[in-house]
Amino acid sequence: MDEKTFDERLKAAQEHAESIVRSFLPKEEGYQKTGLSAMNYSVLAGGKRLRPVLLYVTATMYGAKPALYEPFMAALEMIHTYSLVHDDLPALDNDSYRRGRKSTWAVYGDDQAVVAGDALLNFAYETALTAFSCAETKEETDRVVKALQLLASNAGIYGMVGGQVADLESDKHQELVDEKLLTFIQEKKTACLIDSGFVIGAILGGAPKEDIQALHQAARNVGLAFQVQDDILDVTGDAAVLGKSIGKDAAEGKATYVSLHGLDAAKKEVQDLTDEAADLLSHLSVDGSFLAQLAASLVGREK
Amino acid sequence: MDEKTFDERLKAAQEHAESIVRSFLPKEEGYQKTGLSAMNYSVLAGGKRLRPVLLYVTATMYGAKPALYEPFMAALEMIHTYSLVHDDLPALDNDSYRRGRKSTWAVYGDDQAVVAGDALLNFAYETALTAFSCAETKEETDRVVKALQLLASNAGIYGMVGGQVADLESDKHQELVDEKLLTFIQEKKTACLIDSGFVIGAILGGAPKEDIQALHQAARNVGLAFQVQDDILDVTGDAAVLGKSIGKDAAEGKATYVSLHGLDAAKKEVQDLTDEAADLLSHLSVDGSFLAQLAASLVGREK
Numbered sequence: 001m002d003e004k005t006f007d008e009r010l011k012a013a014q015e016h017a018e019s020i021v022r023s024f025l026p027k028e029e030g031y032q033k034t035g036l037s038a039m040n041y042s043v044l045a046g047g048k049r050l051r052p053v054l055l056y057v058t059a060t061m062y063g064a065k066p067a068l069y070e071p072f073m074a075a076l077e078m079i080h081t082y083s084l085v086h087d088d089l090p091a092l093d094n095d096s097y098r099r100g101r102k103s104t105w106a107v108y109g110d111d112q113a114v115v116a117g118d119a120l121l122n123f124a125y126e127t128a129l130t131a132f133s134c135a136e137t138k139e140e141t142d143r144v145v146k147a148l149q150l151l152a153s154n155a156g157i158y159g160m161v162g163g164q165v166a167d168l169e170s171d172k173h174q175e176l177v178d179e180k181l182l183t184f185i186q187e188k189k190t191a192c193l194i195d196s197g198f199v200i201g202a203i204l205g206g207a208p209k210e211d212i213q214a215l216h217q218a219a220r221n222v223g224l225a226f227q228v229q230d231d232i233l234d235v236t237g238d239a240a241v242l243g244k245s246i247g248k249d250a251a252e253g254k255a256t257y258v259s260l261h262g263l264d265a266a267k268k269e270v271q272d273l274t275d276e277a278a279d280l281l282s283h284l285s286v287d288g289s290f291l292a293q294l295a296a297s298l299v300g301r302e303k
Numbered sequence: 304m305d306e307k308t309f310d311e312r313l314k315a316a317q318e319h320a321e322s323i324v325r326s327f328l329p330k331e332e333g334y335q336k337t338g339l340s341a342m343n344y345s346v347l348a349g350g351k352r353l354r355p356v357l358l359y360v361t362a363t364m365y366g367a368k369p370a371l372y373e374p375f376m377a378a379l380e381m382i383h384t385y386s387l388v389h390d391d392l393p394a395l396d397n398d399s400y401r402r403g404r405k406s407t408w409a410v411y412g413d414d415q416a417v418v419a420g421d422a423l424l425n426f427a428y429e430t431a432l433t434a435f436s437c438a439e440t441k442e443e444t445d446r447v448v449k450a451l452q453l454l455a456s457n458a459g460i461y462g463m464v465g466g467q468v469a470d471l472e473s474d475k476h477q478e479l480v481d482e483k484l485l486t487f488i489q490e491k492k493t494a495c496l497i498d499s500g501f502v503i504g505a506i507l508g509g510a511p512k513e514d515i516q517a518l519h520q521a522a523r524n525v526g527l528a529f530q531v532q533d534d535i536l537d538v539t540g541d542a543a544v545l546g547k548s549i550g551k552d553a554a555e556g557k558a559t560y561v562s563l564h565g566l567d568a569a570k571k572e573v574q575d576l577t578d579e580a581a582d583l584l585s586h587l588s589v590d591g592s593f594l595a596q597l598a599a600s601l602v603g604r605e606k
Binding site for chain 2: 026030031032034035036039082083086089090091092110111112113114115116117118119121122123125126129132138141145148149152153155156157158161162163164165166168169181184185188
């Protein structure tokens with residue numbers, strides 16, 4: 001597959017993910033309209049739809065039914081989005097901008113932003129639960145249950161939220177941040193939702209156990225690489241391209257892979273993690289080459 | 304059934320609910336320990352465990368399997384608790400005390416309280432999802448799916464969170480609050496989780512459609528009565544007994560049933576709603592007398 005074909009495929013997958021995510025958004029009406037608007041504003045702030053794209057790609061690799069995996073694509077993006085809405089709050093990161101637009105609290109107030117985040121997280125489950133009505137066999141129902149359980153565990157206190165908790169805690173005690181804690185934070189905060197993207201589609205498509213295991217491992221690598229790349233961009237990036245402030249980590253004296261190991265080691269780490277992921281994906285029972293290219297493309301990203 | 308027997312049964316149900324809720328709480332360990340502590344602190348702040356008690360009582364009425372309904376008892380209390388944690392935040396109600404103890408943000412900081420609330424909401428789903436592993440037949444699996452869907456819709460933007468959104472919005476435009484909007488807020492904010500308490504146990508026990516319908520209607524009445532009673536107590540209550548500030552609504556010029564209709568009309572409304580609920584519960588296919596007494600006891604409550 002040549003470079004152009006990969007770009008075209010990626011663009012098509014992103015457009016498809018975008019339309020699926022939009023199709024599950026609620027109508028802005030009724031007494032709770034402000035909350036519904038805040039939810040949609042947050043989700044429609046854009047982004048690369050990386051997580052639903054990954055879910056779509058793996059679901060397709062294993063021939064999962066669209067009616068089963070599409071609700072999960074939307075649910076996963078809602079979970080990712082709610083975490084950004086709450087992260088941006090004055091009580092947390094106090095970021096007024098996100099992806100070049102005002103963050104949700106800056107538009108709707110921090111009270112509505114707290115509640116809109118809650119609404120999005122809950123709506124993610126409402127959305128994912130609709131998949132049950134499209135499960136036609138006991139096997140499909142069982143797969144939806146497993147997919148839901150993974151979605152939930154990757155999002156919660158033993159997943160993404162666990163990483164956020166440790167991250168907030170470490171901000172107050174930078175002197176205690178060592179590589180083990182940093183890896184924990186990055187694995188939980190970033191790799192867990194990437195893991196949902198890598199594995200939920202495979203579960204819904206009935207992938208063999210060995211493939212599921214390899215996808216978990218590859219997701220961990222890609223998630224860590226993605227986070228280290230984020231740290232690199234915070235040092236080397238262009239604010240206009242990124243659509244967010246840069247140099248923030250350093251200004252706050254925040255421990256990152258870059259601050260602990262330096263820029264060159266960080267770049268090498270991203271490469272090593274991605275290479276290992278590519279190797280894992282090359283041994284799946286199905287063709288994982290597009291997923292591997294997608295993973296690799298994260299290394300070269302500028303935003 | 305005499306009064307003493309009712310009190311004994313209620314006490315036993317509350318103690319049972321307390322132990323079930325506790326049994327599903329996470330261990331406070333690992334890098335995310337602060338978040339786990341904040342979650343448990345919030346849940347262990349006490350309260351009457353009204354919602355899991357209701358769920359337990361209706362589940363028992365219909366002979367549901369404990370392994371199926373116990374996770375839902377805990378999940379429902381977690382959802383109720385997360386909503387209090389977020390409601391108390393400085394960005395929302397700015398309440399430093401809850402049930403006579405410091406509220407979660409006052410102990411853990413408002414950053415951790417935002418995230419602990421998220422963690423609790425997510426953990427509610429993680430917990431409820433464990434019920435699937437105890438479903439032994441297709442019918443039981445289908446009931447768990449329906450129970451999850453009701454849990455989620457009652458908690459979300461078309462349920463409790465929808466009421467919160469409208470409530471926050473109405474705080475800024477008190478002049479626009481009429482009875483219709485007030486009923487919407489109270490129905491969503493309070494009655495929806497009561498509804499989960501009334502109906503999830505019945506779903507898990509395979510209750511007939513007519514009973515489910517009557518339970519929904521009774522729950523709406525009890526939820527509204529409960530909220531109007533809350534408004535009454537905000538005027539007439541004793542802060543020491545309530546364990547929270549009183550007179551707050553009036554001080555903030557907040558529209559309530561009492562401010563719109565007066566104290567006497569509010570007391571009559573509570574009685575009418577409860578009588579109608581009792582009537583509905585007296586026509587179920589099973590003995591709903593304890594549930595009816597429980598509903599009635601909410602009228603006489605002082606806290």
